[in-house]
Structure formats: C-alpha cells, structure tokens
Amino acid sequence: MKGLRDLLAPALLGVIMIVAWEVACRAIPIPQVLLPAPSVIAAKIGGEVPLLAYDFFKTVLQAVIPGWIIGCSAGLAVALLCDRFDFLRRGLLPLGNFFSVLPLVGVAPIMVMWFGTGVAPNIAVVVIMTFFPMLVNAIAGLQASSHLERDLMRSYNASWAQALTSLRLPAAMPFIFNALKINSTLAMIGAIVAEFFGTRIAGMGFRMQTGFGSMSLDLVWAEIAVAALTGSIFYALLVLAERAVTFWHPSYRT
Amino acid sequence: MAAAVIEAKDLSLTFQTADSPVYALSKVNLTVEDGDFVSFIGPSGCGKTTLLRVIADLEQATSGSITVNGLTPQQARLARAYGYVFQAPGLFPWRTVEKNVALPLEIMGLGDAAERVKRNLELVNLAGFEKKFPWQLSGGMQQRVSIARALAFDPKLLLMDEPFGALDEIVRDKLNQQLLDLWARTRKTVVFVTHSIPEAVFLSTKIVVMSPRPGRIIDVIETGLPRDRTLDFREAPEFLKLAHRVREGLKAGHSYED
Numbered sequence: 001m002k003g004l005r006d007l008l009a010p011a012l013l014g015v016i017m018i019v020a021w022e023v024a025c026r027a028i029p030i031p032q033v034l035l036p037a038p039s040v041i042a043a044k045i046g047g048e049v050p051l052l053a054y055d056f057f058k059t060v061l062q063a064v065i066p067g068w069i070i071g072c073s074a075g076l077a078v079a080l081l082c083d084r085f086d087f088l089r090r091g092l093l094p095l096g097n098f099f100s101v102l103p104l105v106g107v108a109p110i111m112v113m114w115f116g117t118g119v120a121p122n123i124a125v126v127v128i129m130t131f132f133p134m135l136v137n138a139i140a141g142l143q144a145s146s147h148l149e150r151d152l153m154r155s156y157n158a159s160w161a162q163a164l165t166s167l168r169l170p171a172a173m174p175f176i177f178n179a180l181k182i183n184s185t186l187a188m189i190g191a192i193v194a195e196f197f198g199t200r201i202a203g204m205g206f207r208m209q210t211g212f213g214s215m216s217l218d219l220v221w222a223e224i225a226v227a228a229l230t231g232s233i234f235y236a237l238l239v240l241a242e243r244a245v246t247f248w249h250p251s252y253r254t
Numbered sequence: 255m256a257a258a259v260i261e262a263k264d265l266s267l268t269f270q271t272a273d274s275p276v277y278a279l280s281k282v283n284l285t286v287e288d289g290d291f292v293s294f295i296g297p298s299g300c301g302k303t304t305l306l307r308v309i310a311d312l313e314q315a316t317s318g319s320i321t322v323n324g325l326t327p328q329q330a331r332l333a334r335a336y337g338y339v340f341q342a343p344g345l346f347p348w349r350t351v352e353k354n355v356a357l358p359l360e361i362m363g364l365g366d367a368a369e370r371v372k373r374n375l376e377l378v379n380l381a382g383f384e385k386k387f388p389w390q391l392s393g394g395m396q397q398r399v400s401i402a403r404a405l406a407f408d409p410k411l412l413l414m415d416e417p418f419g420a421l422d423e424i425v426r427d428k429l430n431q432q433l434l435d436l437w438a439r440t441r442k443t444v445v446f447v448t449h450s451i452p453e454a455v456f457l458s459t460k461i462v463v464m465s466p467r468p469g470r471i472i473d474v475i476e477t478g479l480p481r482d483r484t485l486d487f488r489e490a491p492e493f494l495k496l497a498h499r500v501r502e503g504l505k506a507g508h509s510y511e512d
Contacts, residue, residue: 146344148340148341148342148344149344149346151312151338151340152338152340152344153361154311154312154331155310155312155331155336155337155338156334156357156358156361156362157331157332157334157361157362158361162361166346166357166360166361167346170346170348246348247348248347248348248387248389249347250389253389
C-alpha cells in the first residue's frame, strides 16, 4: 500500500508535466526544431523501433554494459590491492582523484586515437569513467569496519583473506553499491558522448549527432527518451540488488 | 599448586604521544590462577582496559614480562587461548545470531559448529533466537550473543572489557547473576574490567584496584567468597566490607587530585 502511494506521486507529476508540454506545443506554435511535442516524439519512437533497438544494442549492450563491468571490477580489484599494500593506496588515491576530474570531451577523442575504430574506444571511455569512482568508494568501504571488529578478527588470529571475506567486504557493500549506482549513470553518459568523436556508424550518440545535422530533432528526442528510460531501469535494478545485499544496513532494516 | 594462567612481572606500557608520553601501565605485578574470577576496577585512564589488551596481545608492553598459559601473549593468541568480550557487542549485522556465534568456528575451521552454537546460546539463555538479526535484539541480548560467540570455541580464558557498561542497572544485575552461573558451570578463568564497585565485589574471587597517572595496581583483594552467590548477597556484611575496602583503595589512588 505504501509502495503504491510512493509510486503514485511521481507518476502523477510526470503525467501532468507531459500533458502541459503537449498543450504548450499545440497552443504556442513552437518550432519542431526547438521542441517537438511528446506526441510527435512518441510517434517517432513507434515508427523507428528497429533503428532505436539497433542503436540500443550498439551503445548499451556493446559499450555501456561491458565497459561498466570491466571498469567496476578493475576498480574493485585495485582497491583490494591497495588495501593489501598500503603504499599502493597512498600512491594511487591522489592519482585517482586527479584522473576522475579529467574532462570527458578531451579523453574521448584520445581514446579513439588509441583504440581505433569499432567499439573498443567506446568501452575504453566507459572503463576510464567508472574505474576511479569504484576505486575510491571501495577503498573507503574496506576501511569502514570499526577497530573493535578488527580487534575481534585479530583475537581469532584470522588471516587477511578471512577478515576480508567475513568482515571487511560485507561492511564495504554499501560503499560498493554507491559506486555501482554512480557508475551506471556515468557509463551511459560516457558511451553516448564517446560516439560523438568516434568512427562508429550506429549507436545512440551517433544518431543524436547526425540527427542534429539533418535537423531531425524528433529522432534526437526519441534517442534521449530511450537513453533516459534505459538509465532509470539500470539504476532501479541496482537499487533492488542493493536492498537485497545490504538489507542489514540501518537505511533498509525492517 | 597449579601453574598461573596469567603472570605479569613489572609490566609497563608507555604510549608515545605528540606532546608527552602517557604511562598507561607502570610496574604491574599480577597473578591469575586457573578458575579465578578477577576484576580490574578503577577510574578511566587507570590502564585496566590496556592491561586486558596486553593479555590479549592487542597491545604490546614496553617493558617487564607477561605470560598467558605459560606462553607469550602472542603465542597464546595464535593458540586461540582466550575469548574476548568487548565493551560493545560488535556483532555483524549481516549475520543472524547463530551465524555470529559460529563466526570464530568458521575462521578457526572447527567442526560440529551447529552443536557448539546451540550449546552456547543455551548457556546465555538465548535458545530460540538463532534466526534473528542482531539489530532485532535488545542491547542486553546482543551482549549475551557476544558472550556466546566468545565461548563458542571453548577457550579456557574469558577476557571481558566492561561488557555491561552500556546497559541499564536492572539488566546489568540480571546479567551479572547469569555470568556468575555461567562461570560456576563452565569453570572458566575470567578476567573482567569494570568501573562498578558492586559489580566487581559481587562477581570476583579477586579484585584488582587500579589508579591512573601512571596506571598501576594499588590493592589486590582476595574476596574468599563462595561461588554460589545470589543478588541478595549484596546486602550481606561481608559484601559491604569488601565494597568499602575497594572504595577506600580508589579514594587513596585519587588523593592527589580534585
């Protein structure tokens, strides 16, 4: 009952906004190039299903998901190494903060130069964008267990690996899920923007760019709608997984 | 005479801090015999917790000697000689009560975990709560789970650092009684840190009165009390006499202050 009510408010607000948008587009003659009406965008989505599906495949399945998985796993793996060898942590953490502010629009063309044609540069951009948020969060998470809990492990004469699996990794899960969620958004942005500079001839970013070029703004908006929906579902799935894994966290306890 | 479980000679520990060294322990001499219930009592900063942590090899002494079961504290820790109960329960919220109690068994690779968990939860009167999560229990129950966890691998020595300090008086009285029953039944050696005089007198066979700056022992009282006491004993004349002596000791240790 409560879940239904929580869902109702945003759904209602969303519907009101879309209706207002539609009414505005009809009442005031806004040029289609500036803002197409929702009905026009919806018609475009309906009419271009195969093309949108193909772009979804090219961008989300070929670049976002693999890049996100590689970037997050690599970030977690390096965080574990940093945890094991403190000099790595002291060296890598400042570098990680530096890398995480590198501008995407500068990095993307460089990746294209390095990795050539095909999907490789797009995956590389997503990996770069997702690696450091995971690294920084996972390192913080691995240090989240208390002194008391670590003393307890010491009193058991637990090995590093035992302390890791039974205490420090579970305690780090809220942090790791934070990074997974942040990265789901970053991966979408990274993959789409990377296509602006790439040599690919399909994909959501490519279609947006050529859509601008040919003034077919309804197609650009259709891609935006698909990207927004994809990102939201991706995020929502992660929230569900987070609740299942970190059910014990004070914010989820029942 | 049986060999001492804990034997400390001229034990000192100094913490180097930025401005000046802190003398946490100074020339401590102590013997704990098998089956003793020893309490360390004193105000904060008297080194009672530090002394317990040195026994547990969670801190290292700067000078003097200490043996636990005839071994160095490190050897004793590696041999898993003691169970440690902390000030806070320190239970893992992602584990159920039974999984928390089973934690040391998993790490030490000990068998018949199910039987040990069952037996120790019964010992702390928590049978029936196996599947609960720690955050679904009261503070007193959580601390009892942590006692069961410390006993799960059946160590001969139980080290307890103000385990009931965060609990209200009523719960604390009840747990003191239960702890005494548990000690009488299991015949463990218990070292217990507290800052409550009634608690120390009620529980102990030996009370070690400590004083701060530098942390040192100022009195050791052999209570010579029977093992089977009830809470009523706290109104008996011997009890009041012992409590008085502890209080006097604490006062003497403080005379240069206030």
